[in-house]
Amino acid sequence: KTLAPCTLMIFGANGNLSRLKLIPALFRLEQANVLPEKMVILSAGLEERSRDEWVGEVEGIIKAKYPKGYDKATFEKFKTRHQYHATPIGDAESYNRLKVLLDEDANYPTDVVFYMAVRPSEFPVIIDALGNVGLLKQTAGTRRVVIEKPFGYDLLSAQSLQKSLYKHLNEPQIFRIDHYVGKGTVQNVMVFRFANMLLEPLWNRHYIDHVQITHSENLGVGGRADYYEGSGALRDMIQSHLMQLLALVAMEPPVSLAAEHLRDEKVKVLKTIRPISQSAVHAHAFRGQYASGTIDGKPVPGYLEETGVASDSTTETYAAMKVFIDNWRWSGVPFYLRTGKRMAENASAIMIRFKNPPQDLLRATRHEPPRPNWIMLGIQPDDCLKMEIQVKIPGLELQTRTISLDATYRKEGEDEYDAYEGLLLDAMEGDHSLFLRFDEVEWSWRVVDPILKVWAMERDFINTYSAGSWGPRGTYRLFDREDQFWRHSL
Ligand code: BG6
Numbered sequence: 001k002t003l004a005p006c007t008l009m010i011f012g013a014n015g016n017l018s019r020l021k022l023i024p025a026l027f028r029l030e031q032a033n034v035l036p037e038k039m040v041i042l043s044a045g046l047e048e049r050s051r052d053e054w055v056g057e058v059e060g061i062i063k064a065k066y067p068k069g070y071d072k073a074t075f076e077k078f079k080t081r082h083q084y085h086a087t088p089i090g091d092a093e094s095y096n097r098l099k100v101l102l103d104e105d106a107n108y109p110t111d112v113v114f115y116m117a118v119r120p121s122e123f124p125v126i127i128d129a130l131g132n133v134g135l136l137k138q139t140a141g142t143r144r145v146v147i148e149k150p151f152g153y154d155l156l157s158a159q160s161l162q163k164s165l166y167k168h169l170n171e172p173q174i175f176r177i178d179h180y181v182g183k184g185t186v187q188n189v190m191v192f193r194f195a196n197m198l199l200e201p202l203w204n205r206h207y208i209d210h211v212q213i214t215h216s217e218n219l220g221v222g223g224r225a226d227y228y229e230g231s232g233a234l235r236d237m238i239q240s241h242l243m244q245l246l247a248l249v250a251m252e253p254p255v256s257l258a259a260e261h262l263r264d265e266k267v268k269v270l271k272t273i274r275p276i277s278q279s280a281v282h283a284h285a286f287r288g289q290y291a292s293g294t295i296d297g298k299p300v301p302g303y304l305e306e307t308g309v310a311s312d313s314t315t316e317t318y319a320a321m322k323v324f325i326d327n328w329r330w331s332g333v334p335f336y337l338r339t340g341k342r343m344a345e346n347a348s349a350i351m352i353r354f355k356n357p358p359q360d361l362l363r364a365t366r367h368e369p370p371r372p373n374w375i376m377l378g379i380q381p382d383d384c385l386k387m388e389i390q391v392k393i394p395g396l397e398l399q400t401r402t403i404s405l406d407a408t409y410r411k412e413g414e415d416e417y418d419a420y421e422g423l424l425l426d427a428m429e430g431d432h433s434l435f436l437r438f439d440e441v442e443w444s445w446r447v448v449d450p451i452l453k454v455w456a457m458e459r460d461f462i463n464t465y466s467a468g469s470w471g472p473r474g475t476y477r478l479f480d481r482e483d484q485f486w487r488h489s490l
Contacts, residue, residue: 002036003034003035003036003039003425003428003429004036004109004111005036005037005038005039005109005111006036006039006109006111006112006113006428007039007040007042007102007108007109007110007111007112007113008026008039008040008041008042008112008113008115008424008428009042009043009044009085009102009112009113009114009115010022010041010042010043010044010115010117011044011087011114011115011116011117011118011122011126012044012045012116012117012118012119012122013043013044013045013054013084013117014043014045014046014047014057015117015118016223016224017117017148018043018117019061020065021179021418021420022115022117022420022424023058023061023062024061024062024065024066024418025418025420025421025424026041026078026424027062027065027066027074027075027078028417028418028421029421029424029425030074030077030078031071031074034425035081036109036428038109039081039109040081040082040083040107040108040109041081041082041083042083042084042085042101042108043058043082043083043084043085044084044085044086044087045084045086045087046086046087046088046089047086047088048086049084049086050084051082051083051084053084054082054083054084055079055082058078058079058082059075059079062075062078085097085098085101087126087129089125092129092132092133095129095130095132095133095135096133098130098133098135099133099134099135102135103135103140109141110140110141111141111142111143112135112141112142112143112144113144113145113146113427113428114126114130114135114143114144114145114146115145115146115148115427116145116146116147116148117148118148119227120148120150120151120152120153120161123147123148123161123165124161124164124165127145127164127165127168127169128164128167128168130145130168131167131168131169136168136169136173138173142173142430143173144173144174144175144427144430145165145169145173145174145175146175146177146427146435147165147174147175147176147177148177149176149177149178149240150231150235150236150239150240151176151240151436151441152441152445153230153235154445154449154452155442155445155446155449158441158442158445159442162438162442171437171438172430172432174438175426175427175432175435176435176436176437176438176441177423177427177435177436178240178241178244178435178436179241179419179420179423180240180241180244180245180419181244181248181419181434181435181436182419182420182422182423182426182434183379183380183416183419184383184416184417184419184422185377185378185379185380185383185416186244186245186248186379187434188377188383188385189245189248189249189350189377190248190257192377192385193249193253194253199375200253202354203329204329204330205329205330205331205332205333206355207354207355208333208352208353208354208355209333209353209354209355209356209372209484210333210334210335210336210353210484211246211249211250211333211334211335211336211350211351211352211353212335212336212338212350212351212352212353212486212487213242213245213246213249213335213336213337213338213349213350213351214337214338214339214347214348214349214351214486214487215237215241215242215338215339215347215348216338216339216340216343216344216345216346216347216348216470216471217339217340217341217342217343217346218295218296218342218343218344218345218346219341219342219346220290220300220301220303220306220317220341220342220467221303221306221309221317221341223307223308225306225307225308225309226308228315228317229308229309229310229313229315231315232287232315232316232317232319232455233287233316233317233318233319233339233340233341234285234287234316234319234321234448234451234452234455235448235452236339237319237339238319238321238337238339238448239444239445239447239448240444242337242339243270243337243444243447243448244266244436244440244444245350245379246269246323246335246337247265247266247269247270247440248266249335249350249352250269250325250329250330250335251265251266251268251269252265252268252269252329253265257433258433259431259432259433259435260437262433263432263436263437263439263440266440267437267439267440267443269325269327270440270443270444270446270447271443272325272326272327272330273323273324273325273326273443273447274323274324274325274326275446275447275450276323276447276450276451277450278450278453278454281450281451281454281455282454283322283478284321284322284323284451284478285319285320285321285322285451285455285478286318286319286320286321286463286472286474286475286477286478287316287318287319287320287455287462287463288316288317288318288319288340288462288463288464288465288471288472288475289302289303289304289313289314289315289316289317289318289462289463289464289465290302290303290317290318290340290341290342290464290465290466290467291303291464291465291466291467292305292466292467293342293466293467293468293469294466294467294468295342295467295468300342300467300468301467302464302467303315303317303341303342314459314460314461314462316455316462317340317341317342318338318339318340318341318343318465318471318472318475319338319339319340320336320337320338320339320471320475320478321336321337321338321448321451321478322334322335322336322337322478323335323337323447334480336478336479336486338471338475338486340465340471342467342468343468343469343470343471344468344469344470344488345488345489346380346381347378347380347381347488347489347490348378348379348380349376349377349378349379349490350376350377350379351374351375351376351377351487352374352375352376352377353372353373353374353484353487354372354373354374354375355372356370356372357370362398362400365397365398365399365400366399366400369483371388371390371400371402373387373388373389373390374386374387374388374487375387375388376388376487376490378490382408382490383408383409383410383416384406384407384408384409384490385406385407385408385409386404386405386406386407386408386490387404387405387407388402388403388404388405389402389403389405390402390403391403422434423435470486470488
């Protein structure tokens with residue numbers, strides 16, 4: 001792809017997301033030689049800094065992220081792109097200066113992408129400030145805004161954020177990011193489903209017993225308590241990332257891969273999720289918080305001991321829920337979504353459990369219940385496709401065992417790009433396919449809103465789980481039958 005010249009301005013350039021993901025992703029794109037020849041990366045932070053100081057920090061970020069992949073030659077080119085502009089909170093003057101820079105200084109390409117890598121409460125503030133000085137008008141060039149998740153705090157706040165964006169922007173200018181959709185392995189869900197004849201005929205309520213979508217992490221809340229205390233696992237992971245995975249697994253084939261076709265199908269699925277009434281929340285959702293425990297043989301503190309966490313916090317670090325999609329394809333098939341911090345493993349996967357065969361021919365030869373077929377799509381750390389099937393054990397007896405057909409597809413030397421690398425290029429190019437339309441966000445909030453409401457009212461108690469475990473025990477109560485259980489490993 002040859003991209004047009006552009007200015008990429010990152011608000012919150014000094015924050016977590018920018019340091020961990022955005023700047024490293026841009027460096028990798030530089031290494032891959034895909035950034036436009038004329039491109040300025042303009043970093044904005046609250047404090048004053050000279051350009052040289054900032055370039056020094058950027059070098060530190062790259063070295064820390066790629067101790068092996070750091071190559072001086074690429075960095076020499078990369079650093080020429082960087083500029084720094086301080087935008088202290090409430091300092092209108094800094095936006096006037098920015099306007100002069102972006103609209104009049106010939107060194108800055110006039111197509112601009114503004115990336116909001118800031119706290120959600122600052123999205124509308126910065127967009128207002130940009131809009132008020134006329135920086136979002138598309139007279140000189142295109143003006144696009146990338147909005148990080150979470151888009152809102154609940155349904156109502158998402159709607160009001162949307163209104164405030166529309167004061168200054170129209171829909172084609174807005175890129176609501178959910179980096180899960182940008183993961184190569186997540187896009188593979190569509191390839192598995194729609195580029196193979198084998199799977200799609202089975203992909204429905206006649207053959208599938210239930211679906212599990214899990215994202216578990218070893219990491220704790222780290223230095224993000226400030227954000228996480230006001231969020232919790234349900235908002236942080238389920239409303240956004242896991243709901244997007246569900247939509248991709250459950251949607252009908254889109255007319256094409258064009259952005260609107262894809263988004264139409266995802267929204268249709270989200271709209272058909274059966275609303276959970278407040279009285280049904282306990283039967284459909286479960287939350288927990290990590291207590292101290294052991295990860296990789298090392299003791300780690302509990303959530304309440306983390307810096308920045310209130311000593312009586314009941315913020316959930318684990319959330320699980322069950323939803324039903326009331327349409328012809330999925331009626332009666334539960335979808336289980338689960339996420340947690342400080343869990344036993346780093347693992348993101350979609351697990352599909354098939355129904356038992358209608359006749360259990362081998363019952364007499366076995367002392368245990370029949371083993372169903374599973375299809376497992378590993379997202380990270382292992383991207384893979386596995387299928388579990390039954391075979392006869394060699395020997396005189398007619399006995400069976402489960403084997404796994406492993407269709408792990410990555411070849412030696414084939415590196416998957418980080419989600420942010422592709423998404424940054426898409427935003428610069430103006431391709432919306434992997435970004436969310438507002439109705440997707442809105443319908444996801446509708447699904448989790450009743451749970452958020454009930455949990456907000458019941459703030460006096462929360463189940464706990466030991467760090468390094470698979471979450472609170474009681475979470476099994478979400479399953480309807482005894483032969484259903486969480487699948488932990490692929
Ligand atoms: C972020 C969440 O959106 O996704 C984090 O805010 C979470 O809490 C992260 O750790 C997981 O992303 P990834 O790409 O590391 O799986």
